[in-house]
Amino acid sequence: MARTSGSHSEITGPRILDAALRLFAQQGYAAVSMRKIASEVGLQVGALYNYTPDKQSLLFGLMREHMENLVAAWREEAQGGTPNARLEKFARFHIRYHNVRRDAVFIAYMELRNLTPENFEIIEELRRQYEGELIAILAEGVRQGDFQVADPKITAMAIIAMLTGVNTWFRETGRLSLKDVEDIYWDMTRRAAGAS
Amino acid sequence: MARTSGSHSEITGPRILDAALRLFAQQGYAAVSMRKIASEVGLQVGALYNYTPDKQSLLFGLMREHMENLVAAWREEAQGGTPNARLEKFARFHIRYHNVRRDAVFIAYMELRNLTPENFEIIEELRRQYEGELIAILAEGVRQGDFQVADPKITAMAIIAMLTGVNTWFRETGRLSLKDVEDIYWDMTRRAAGAS
Numbered sequence: 353m354a355r356t357s358g359s360h361s362e363i364t365g366p367r368i369l370d371a372a373l374r375l376f377a378q379q380g381y382a383a384v385s386m387r388k389i390a391s392e393v394g395l396q397v398g399a400l401y402n403y404t405p406d407k408q409s410l411l412f413g414l415m416r417e418h419m420e421n422l423v424a425a426w427r428e429e430a431q432g433g434t435p436n437a438r439l440e441k442f443a444r445f446h447i448r449y450h451n452v453r454r455d456a457v458f459i460a461y462m463e464l465r466n467l468t469p470e471n472f473e474i475i476e477e478l479r480r481q482y483e484g485e486l487i488a489i490l491a492e493g494v495r496q497g498d499f500q501v502a503d504p505k506i507t508a509m510a511i512i513a514m515l516t517g518v519n520t521w522f523r524e525t526g527r528l529s530l531k532d533v534e535d536i537y538w539d540m541t542r543r544a545a546g547a548s
Numbered sequence: 549m550a551r552t553s554g555s556h557s558e559i560t561g562p563r564i565l566d567a568a569l570r571l572f573a574q575q576g577y578a579a580v581s582m583r584k585i586a587s588e589v590g591l592q593v594g595a596l597y598n599y600t601p602d603k604q605s606l607l608f609g610l611m612r613e614h615m616e617n618l619v620a621a622w623r624e625e626a627q628g629g630t631p632n633a634r635l636e637k638f639a640r641f642h643i644r645y646h647n648v649r650r651d652a653v654f655i656a657y658m659e660l661r662n663l664t665p666e667n668f669e670i671i672e673e674l675r676r677q678y679e680g681e682l683i684a685i686l687a688e689g690v691r692q693g694d695f696q697v698a699d700p701k702i703t704a705m706a707i708i709a710m711l712t713g714v715n716t717w718f719r720e721t722g723r724l725s726l727k728d729v730e731d732i733y734w735d736m737t738r739r740a741a742g743a744s
Contacts, residue, residue, distance in 0.1 A: 378661065379578050380576035380577065380578045380579060381576065382575050382576045382578065382579030383576060383578030383579045461716070462658050465574065502732055502735070503724075503732055506724070506729070506732050506733075507732075507736065509713060509716075509717055510710045510713060510732075510733060510736050511710075512713070513709055513710050513712070513713025513716070514706045514707075514709050514710040514713070514740075516709070517705060517706060517708070517709025517710070517712075517713075520657070520705075520709070521705055528699075528702070533702070536698060536699055536702050536703075536706075537702075537706060539698070540703065540706050540740045543739040543740055543742065544710075544736045544739055544740055546739065
């Protein structure tokens with residue numbers, strides 16, 4: 353692949369991240385070398401080190417960006433309302449947001465094993481923030497008598513796993529639209545929360 | 549590591565599979581060489597090829613064995629009863645069975661990308677068999693008026709994702725026993741099926 357001389361960092365940086373994301377998702381973090389990432393974007397491996405100190409930083413950067421953007425996007429979406437309305441918004445948001453970010457979702461779960469302990473703890477904290485948003489909705493719904501949930505934390509984990517699972521089977525070309533899928537999963541989410 | 553000369557194939561075969569499972573789960577299929585697997589069990593790499601033709605066969609063998617055993621174990625457990633009783637049995641079985649096979653479960657989802665198309669199709673067929681067991685329970689419950697489910701297939705996928713998710717967070721040392729977790733997840737499964 354030709355070396356792209358004179359490319360600007362504001363273009364090259366995102367291209368490196370895109371390439372790393374795609375390669376990590378396809379082949380796994382451990383199987384992808386810095387040389388392979390450099391080659392994918394048409395850089396000498398030495399030039400790649402101008403953008404990132406090492407492969408761990410690339411992986412951690414991708415995972416942190418994914419989790420931070422997820423939390424920020426949800427907080428922008430969440431605008432008050434009843435616990436039931438917020439729960440519905442969460443279920444639909446989670447499915448839509450993750451459906452168009454399959455590589456990032458795959459990596460965010462699968463490559464946790466390859467993070468350093470310090471980086472792992474930062475990603476886990478971001479994940480807890482996101483889970484905490486759903487736990488808060490469930491707990492508020494219980495407080496107001498709208499939901500029947502024995503353990504909001506466990507129910508939140510279960511709902512998130514259920515919703516994320518859409519990524520493993522949903523295809524745009526299938527018999528259901530994403531809107532159909534959202535409707536069905538919202539109904540199951542509502543039931544899991546014991547919504548009245 | 550010392551070479552274990554004179555080991556018998558009935559001992560060495562399972563040791564190779566155990567080592568391959570552990571290494572694939574820890575490092576990812578693409579990062580694990582046949583040499584590394586051989587070294588892990590104290591064999592020369594040439595001797596490893598007496599047991600398995602290649603790394604793909606090891607991966608496929610592990611995944612097929614996991615899925616075949618899962619389907620067989622469930623069919624042994626399932627012994628008639630009402631749809632509600634069978635659904636409860638399925639939820640508890642799924643959690644217990646997967647909880648003690650974390651490496652195999654991790655690989656069964658994560659390394660699908662590394663199967664040849666022919667092998668992928670065989671694993672997918674086994675997965676469909678297992679999902680089919682739950683779909684049949686849900687459909688029978690709907691037919692008998694016990695469950696309210698708009699789409700048994702989608703509900704089955706959602707329930708399986710929810711139950712499998714226990715593996716990502718449950719630890720024996722946590723505040724809940726596996727029995728507590730089973731109870732909570734059975735309750736959510738029952739609700740998701742709209743059980744009366």
